[in-house]
Amino acid sequence: MGYIYGADGHVLMALGREHREIIQYKDIPDVLRQAILSAEDKNFFSHSGVDYSVFPRLLSKMNVRALTARLTGPDRVYASERADVFPQGGSTITQQLVRGYFLQKRTSAENSNTFQHPGIFPRLLSLVVGVPATKQLLLKVEVMRLSLWLEGEMRKRYGSKRRAKEELFARYASFIYLGNGRYGFAAAAQFYFDRPIQTFTVDDADKAALLAGITKSPGEYAPTVTENQKALRRRNQILALMAANHFLTAEAARRSQQVPIRLALHSTEPAAVSGAVENVLEELKSPDLNLGADSATSQLLAGRIQVFSTIDDRVQQIANAALETGLRAYEKRHPHSGELVQGSVVILRNSDSGILAETGGRDVYKGRDNTYSDFNRVTRSLRQTGSAMKPIVYLAAFRQGALDLDTLVPDAPISVAMSGDRPAKWIANYDNQFDGMIPARQALAESRNAVAVWMVQQIGISSLLQTAKDVGIRTKLRRYDTTALGASEVTLLELANAYRFMASGIHVEPHAIDSVVHSGGETVYSYRQLCCTTTESDGGLSMIQEGLRGVVRIPSGTAHALDSSNFPIPVMGKTGTTNDYRDALFVGSTFGPDGITVAVRIGFDDDRSLGAQETGARAALPVFREIMLKTYQAHLVGAVPSFPTYMETNIDAYLKGEFAGKQETRSFHSLDGTKAAVNRIGDCSKVNALLTASPCKPRNIAPRLIYERTDEHGLKVFENE
DSSP states (O other): OEEEEOTTSOEEEEEOSSEEOOOOGGGSOHHHHHHHHHHHOTTTTTSSSOOGGGHHHHHHTOOHHHHHHHHHOSOGGGGGGSOOSSOSOOOOHHHHHHHHHTSHHHHHTTTSSOOOOOSHHHHHHHHHHOHHHHHHHHHHHHHHHHHHHHHHHHHHHHSSHHHHHHHHHHHHHHHSBOSTTEESHHHHHHHHHSOOGGGOOGGGHHHHHHHHHHTTOHHHHSOOSSOOHHHHHHHHHHHHHHHHTTSSOHHHHHHHHTSOOOOOOOTTTTGGGHHHHHHHHHHHTOGGGOOOSSOHHHHHHTTSEEEEESOOHHHHHHHHHHHHHHHHHHHHHOGGGTTTOEEEEEEEETTTOBEEEEEOSOSEETTEEOTTOSOOTTTSOOEEOGGGGHHHHHHHHHHHTSOOTTSEEEESOEEEOOSTTOOOEEEOOTTSOOOEEEEHHHHHHTTOHHHHHHHHHHHOHHHHHHHHHHHTOOSOOOSSGGGGGTOSEEOHHHHHHHHHHHHHOBOOOOBOEEEEEETTSOEEEEOOOSOOOBOTTOHHHHHHHHHHHHHHHSTTSTTGGGSBTTBOOOOEEEEEEOGGGOEEEEEEEOSSTTSEEEEEEEEOTTOOOOOTTOOIIIIIHHHHHHHHHHHHHTTSSOSOOOOOHHHHHHHHHHHTTTTTTHHHHOOOOOTTSOOOOOEEESSSHHHHTTOSSSOOOOOSOOOEEEEEEEOTTSOEEEEOO
């Protein structure tokens, strides 16, 4: 059995072809040993593999009528299908071990009519008692022979009969099948009672007897939640045997017989971590782990390795609950969409991009349990990002030295060229309004589309694509200006890692495995950051951090709802809403290497619209808010990091209007260094004279300085000098 452990040390998931846990004799509590001996082999520690004292009892149970019918019955052809001649039972623990381990194939075929034993005696005997009975008898003889041999060899190896018996008992306790895919008493105790067997005491005699009773016939006696009568009767029989063998007092046995069977629940056990575990299993395939010739997955299933992951089950539970809350809130606004809308969440450590939690979809989808869905929307779903791409555009411009946060940029009508003979497309803002010349930090905070397109046209699409690659976007983006508005598709994990980089400045790929340990205790793999140097020389990094902090702090920012006394966590982040409200996103972080990054996406799998006004701020941001709040309230990721004082001071200065007066007196130059004529606009007359489709709607703003030029397509656009 292989285990995947979470960051807090708890088992996230047990995987294996067989659910088995190897245990030592010393780890088996007395009450369970006594229950097993009473149920299976009370003389185990005194015989030598075969308990001859049970032979008279077995002979007395031989089915003489069945033997007579075989000898005298008129229809000899069907004699083999009649009742068994030889009784079942009487096997010692050693014999059961031999049957299940050394003679597994032969045991499984003992009741068939195919006869393959060589020699005259077996064939003559089969004519008398039938093929199955002959095979059963010969198998019993072979089992006894091997049991005597095995016990002799074990005594030689361990030096005494007692030590040999203890080793055989431990192997039996680890090997025997106990129903529901569980092999061995340790795995069964964990499954049926959610208890390690080492914790069993005499007060758990009822549980020990129940487990011991399963060995006779798992199909008959393995307990279920709905039907426990057979298991209950078998348990009580063993409790009576334990009293008869003086392992329990009669009174203790009676008390235990009155205890109802209570089983652990398993229906939702893996739900919290299914998407995250998928990432672990994918990483195990990486050649970087260098775990030998056998695949790492095979080694995990065989129990030869154990995996320690970055996943924190406590954070995962918070993420799952927050997503469900957000989706239910959406469904309350849109009752017709019940259990159809989907979502995904991923949470990263800023320091090394360790995945703390990952939710690839909702728990219930289309009315069905979606716990074991094999589609992880965090890693497999390529979707547009909407305005969540804009910070990467700004970072590219900051890195070029093209502007800073206080540079005035034109929020004015602008067009993008279309392929073929199609006319140019005019870009509109979300509110269909234009503000003229505004500071870059305001344009980012308010998510002005026109500014983002203008910016990418100045720096060039190649600069944007390279910056996207630098920050962690691995999917190939389209070489269109509209990529600045999120027209290209990426995974949510890529987008989260890009924001994590912008929050920390640390270049590293997301990972879900911290270490891999061999079953012998040797660490065979340990995560090592290949590139984790903070890029202190990257001046654009501090500007984008301050800009994204402004998205929250500036009153007109799309994430200003997070600047509240009810949310005392300083964060940076950005909303995203794709065309026709198909997807709503929010990605944000707490500051620096000590922070975390949370990415949320809400949308339908069939790409239908979420509905009017279902923006990232409305649908996705509340999920982000709940995750951040509860994670830090529970102290799961350390203390809340603060933003640098100078960033908060700069934003304070902007909010106090210290930059407002500079708009009239500042010396402006275009990005290509040329001068241009300055036009002052306080209304929309000049703008509307240029447009037929996207009319300018004036806002109550101070006059802005812009100038106009004609682009290569002959269309007039606006820029700052």
